[in-house]
Amino acid sequence: MTSEWRTYSSADFTPQQAYQFLTRMVSPRPIALVSTLSKQGAPNLAPFSFYMAGGANPPSICISVARPRSAADKDTLANIKSTGEFCISVVTRQITEQANLTSVELPHSASEWEYSGLTPRDALIVKPPLVAESPLGVECRLFQVVTHGSGVSSANYVIGEVVCFHIHQSIEHEGEINQSLVDYVGRLEGNTYVSTLGARFSYERP
Numbered sequence: 001m002t003s004e005w006r007t008y009s010s011a012d013f014t015p016q017q018a019y020q021f022l023t024r025m026v027s028p029r030p031i032a033l034v035s036t037l038s039k040q041g042a043p044n045l046a047p048f049s050f051y052m053a054g055g056a057n058p059p060s061i062c063i064s065v066a067r068p069r070s071a072a073d074k075d076t077l078a079n080i081k082s083t084g085e086f087c088i089s090v091v092t093r094q095i096t097e098q099a100n101l102t103s104v105e106l107p108h109s110a111s112e113w114e115y116s117g118l119t120p121r122d123a124l125i126v127k128p129p130l131v132a133e134s135p136l137g138v139e140c141r142l143f144q145v146v147t148h149g150s151g152v153s154s155a156n157y158v159i160g161e162v163v164c165f166h167i168h169q170s171i172e173h174e175g176e177i178n179q180s181l182v183d184y185v186g187r188l189e190g191n192t193y194v195s196t197l198g199a200r201f202s203y204e205r206p
């Protein structure tokens with residue numbers, strides 16, 4: 001008798017196959033534009049779609065920074081570990097192309113802000129700025145980094161406690177977010193996205 005199901009033990013999957021399965025199962029994923037500063041104050045901005053809110057008392061939010069091929073942490077993770085602060089700005093359809101540009105690997109002296117054309121806007125409590133072009137954002141203090149695994153594509157779950165919420169007045173109604181005014185974007189597989197108000201579209205990575 002043949003089964004209608006194909007099952008794979010995780011031991012049978014390479015990290016690449018596991019990534020492909022998980023990102024096609026947990027889909028579409030919202031995208032966090034994460035802004036940080038280095039210990040020396042150098043600004044950094046990068047997109048993360050391993051991203052979720054996990055609780056509200058106190059409010060918390062989580063991204064996962066995967067281990068890259070090089071031994072060093074990605075700048076976002078290194079900065080959060082050394083300063084304990086970060087901001088998340090929501091990626092909407094209007095800024096998806098620029099958000100994609102911020103995933104570029106630049107030398108330490110160069111800034112993804114300038115490269116993408118996105119504008120920093122001062123936060124209220126933490127030092128890293130928010131993205132002015134995004135209508136929704138939060139300021140976070142690091143609660144914990146949970147590292148799972150050690151090789152390429154292993155996870156570093158960065159859990160932040162939200163200390164301040166930002167809503168642009170253009171999408172706010174009586175103190176609440178009017179979701180019908182926000183063109184949220186979700187990431188599907190690879191470079192493909194879906195917009196909640198529009199059709200599917202793609203951007204090549206820089």
Ligand SMILES: Cc1cc2nc3c(=O)[nH]c(=O)nc-3n(C[C@H](O)[C@H](O)[C@H](O)COP(=O)(O)O)c2cc1C
Pocket residue numbers: 031044045046047048049050051064065066067074075076077099100102103104105187
């Ligand atoms: C839309 C999008 C989503 C991404 N999501 C993640 C993610 O969840 N985790 C991750 O480690 N890298 C993710 N990346 C890749 C990082 O953005 C990329 O490695 C970036 O260069 C990291 O920047 P940093 O070294 O300045 O921290 C994503 C890239 C794009 C374009």
